[in-house]
Amino acid sequence: MTNxxxxxxxxxxxxxxxxSVSNYxxxxxxxxxMKYNYGDYMITEPIDCRxxxxxxxxxxxxxxxALLTMLLREDHFCNGSFDRRHKAGEVQPILDRMIALLADRE
Incomplete structure (x- = not known):
């Protein structure tokens, strides 16, 4: 798939x-x-999302x-956390950065 x-x-x-968590x-x-090995990218242990x-x-x-995957996995363990983070504005900046980085690669 292209950038x-x-x-x-x-x-x-x-x-x-x-x-929708499933859409993400x-x-x-x-x-x-999807970074199934997202823990390999993290610097805190146990993982501290904040x-x-x-x-x-x-x-x-x-x-x-990896950060976006981390938030999705957090929701698996703490049902509803992704929605709360989305409403708090913590998800959109990740998407914004991903989109900007992909645009820079084109």
Whole structure:
């Protein structure tokens, strides 16, 4: 999949009216960027999502994918956490950075 195609999928996800965990999972899997080994990218142990998200401003594309995967996995263990984080504005900046980094690669 090209970076342009990935960017379009992420933009659609970003502009969606609803925040569906399954839509995010599906999008990351479809673009081939789900980081099943997301823990390998993290610097805290146990993983501290709040601390890890502070790394976003300097994150490369792979770390952004890992951060988004981390939030999706957090929701698996703490049902509803992804929706809360989305409403708190913690998900959109990850998508924004991913889209910007993909645009830079074109």
């Amino acid at each position: 342009t195609e990935k960017r379009k999928i992420l933009q659609i996800l970003k502009s969606a009216d609803t925040c 999972y599906e999008a990351l899997e479809n673009i081939g960027d 601390e890890e998200l502070k790394r976003l401003p300097e994150a490369d594309y792979d770390l952004c994918c």
